[in-house]
Amino acid sequence: MSERVLDPRTGPEALANCAASIAVNAWFVLAAIGHWVFLAYILAVFFPPIAQNGLNGLKGMHLPSGFREGETLGNLLAKKL
Numbered sequence: 001m002s003e004r005v006l007d008p009r010t011g012p013e014a015l016a017n018c019a020a021s022i023a024v025n026a027w028f029v030l031a032a033i034g035h036w037v038f039l040a041y042i043l044a045v046f047f048p049p050i051a052q053n054g055l056n057g058l059k060g061m062h063l064p065s066g067f068r069e070g071e072t073l074g075n076l077l078a079k080k081l
Contacts, residue, residue, distance in 0.1 A: 049057030068074060 046058065046061075049061065051057075
């Protein structure tokens, strides 16, 4: 047998391993970017009032559309009502 036939870097298994590796790396990068964007949002929205007035700076602040009792479909779709 030649070395090419016995080489584990060729064939369908190698292609599957490469595709899985690319998928895992892409998922990780996108998840990390999402976490950083969420952290930036939290710092931009909630940190300035806390820095200026302490925890009292958060009084009157609320999420635009949160959980509403009895509105199952709206809660599932995260729809602003």
